Amino acid sequence: MQHDAYRAMWERLDLDLPAHDGLLQVLGKFYGDIYMSQQGRLQGMEYLDFVLSEVHGLRIQELQEAKAQGRKVIGTFCVFVPEEITLAAGAIHVGLCAGAEAGTELAEQLVPRNTCALIKSFIGFKLARLCPFTQSCDLVVGETTCDGKKKAYEAFAEHVPMLVLEVPQQKQSCDRELWKAEVLRYKAEVEALTGQTITAQSLAAAIRTVNARRRVLQRLGALRAASPAPISGRDALLINQVSFYDDPVRFAGAISTLCDQMEARVAAGEGVAPADTPRLVLSGCPMAVPNWKLPYVVESAGAVIVGEESCIGTRNTRDLVDESGTTVEEMIDAIVDRYLRIDCACFTPNSERMDNVVDLARAQKADGVLQYTLLFCQPYGHESMKLARRLEAEGIPSLAIETDYSMEDVEQLKTRVEAFVEMLRSRRG
Ligand code: SF4
Ligand code: SF4
Numbered sequence: 001m002q003h004d005a006y007r008a009m010w011e012r013l014d015l016d017l018p019a020h021d022g023l024l025q026v027l028g029k030f031y032g033d034i035y036m037s038q039q040g041r042l043q044g045m046e047y048l049d050f051v052l053s054e055v056h057g058l059r060i061q062e063l064q065e066a067k068a069q070g071r072k073v074i075g076t077f078c079v080f081v082p083e084e085i086t087l088a089a090g091a092i093h094v095g096l097c098a099g100a101e102a103g104t105e106l107a108e109q110l111v112p113r114n115t116c117a118l119i120k121s122f123i124g125f126k127l128a129r130l131c132p133f134t135q136s137c138d139l140v141v142g143e144t145t146c147d148g149k150k151k152a153y154e155a156f157a158e159h160v161p162m163l164v165l166e167v168p169q170q171k172q173s174c175d176r177e178l179w180k181a182e183v184l185r186y187k188a189e190v191e192a193l194t195g196q197t198i199t200a201q202s203l204a205a206a207i208r209t210v211n212a213r214r215r216v217l218q219r220l221g222a223l224r225a226a227s228p229a230p231i232s233g234r235d236a237l238l239i240n241q242v243s244f245y246d247d248p249v250r251f252a253g254a255i256s257t258l259c260d261q262m263e264a265r266v267a268a269g270e271g272v273a274p275a276d277t278p279r280l281v282l283s284g285c286p287m288a289v290p291n292w293k294l295p296y297v298v299e300s301a302g303a304v305i306v307g308e309e310s311c312i313g314t315r316n317t318r319d320l321v322d323e324s325g326t327t328v329e330e331m332i333d334a335i336v337d338r339y340l341r342i343d344c345a346c347f348t349p350n351s352e353r354m355d356n357v358v359d360l361a362r363a364q365k366a367d368g369v370l371q372y373t374l375l376f377c378q379p380y381g382h383e384s385m386k387l388a389r390r391l392e393a394e395g396i397p398s399l400a401i402e403t404d405y406s407m408e409d410v411e412q413l414k415t416r417v418e419a420f421v422e423m424l425r426s427r428r429g
Contacts, residue, residue, distance in 0.1 A: 047258070071092060074140075075096040076140075084207050088198040094137070096122055100291070101404075102130055103124025107123040148377075171347065210321070228269070233304060234296065282310065309360050321334050
């Protein structure tokens with residue numbers, strides 16, 4: 001990325017330029033070490049390398065150009081915010097979750113220390129003036145999922161224009177009514193922001209666009225069931241991460257080409273690691289860019305990741321919105337139903353998630369499941385204990401890891417992960 005070409009834009013967005021330069025430098029080195037060092041990458045990953053190298057450059061420039069033409073940018077932190085509605089009103093939908101330690105001291109002036117790293121990170125990025133995506137947003141949409149987020153949004157609302165959607169915590173008929181009212185409220189807010197009325201035609205087109213992106217990610221996921229694994233877990237995670245801020249149509253086209261290359265690789269019996277490499281599914285909290293620590297540790301320990309059961313993974317791509325509706329009302333109902341199938345740990349009970357993890361591990365022919373929970377995350381921390389018992393009953397080995405975004409525990413993680421991978425290898429015989 002040509003930093004000089006973007007400096008004036010970053011200045012207009014009120015970024016702290018010296019701190020931002022430092023961040024890009026660290027990110028570039030981190031990416032080089034974790035990604036560019038891999039052997040046998042698919043040619044289609046060049047698109048992802050390019051998008052990531054331009055994440056604060058070209059993509060932000062695109063957002064600014066769209067804004068100059070009157071389009072609005074809406075930032076979100078959760079896969080519960082219906083992207084179809086954003087797109088149907090002509091706005092741009094971007095994910096704002098952050099996966100690096102930045103501005104932690106500033107963040108801890110706004111939220112308690114014992115808050116998960118994901119929350120502290122997005123607050124830290126904003127307060128330290130490091131995130132051009134947040135700075136580009138006309139509206140930031142939060143949601144009442146976990147307690148950490150909903151209280152953090154109260155404080156965050158002092159710094160950005162915020163709307164908070166009420167997400168129910170159960171899935172009974174009264175909860176569906178509540179959720180439908182919230183989806184309609186979101187529609188009204190987005191229409192007011194953009195000045196565009198959502199029509200059956202624009203909503204149907206938006207549903208098809210978002211479904212097309214989900215379908216291509218489903219295809220990618222299905223191809224990862226092959227042995228040997230045709231793509232590394234790091235690369236697959238990056239693809240899922242980039243899906244949250246790239247243009248959805250361009251992204252689906254690029255990943256479709258990459259899937260063609262994967263298909264050819266599978267047909268030739270080739271892969272990124274030998275066929276006897278232990279295969280793992282990651283399960284739990286979302287891993288936002290540039291949170292690549294655990295996948296790097298796992299794949300450096302001689303395993304390959306073949307699936308991610310998380311919101312930056314199958315939880316976001318598993319279910320499509322039914323495309324058969326013809327009226328706005330029917331399509332809203334289809335959106336309400338699709339989003340209520342999300343198996344976030346914030347729900348109680350949430351037994352479908354246990355089934356979904358087992359199903360994914362079986363579908364991907366995984367030797368084991370690595371549960372990933374961010375420190376101080378109550379919902380996934382609780383479910384981790386339940387899931388460990390369920391996996392044991394199913395005869396699927398699992399290891400529970402609790403960590404954050406710091407690098408201090410890397411050696412300790414390596415030791416635990418290597419022992420787990422060795423155990424899986426000996427089970428394979
Ligand atoms: S884990 Fe839950 S709260 Fe977090 S992004 Fe996913 S659905 Fe939203
Ligand atoms: S990781 Fe856990 S605590 Fe953090 S925002 Fe997500 S659900 Fe909430």
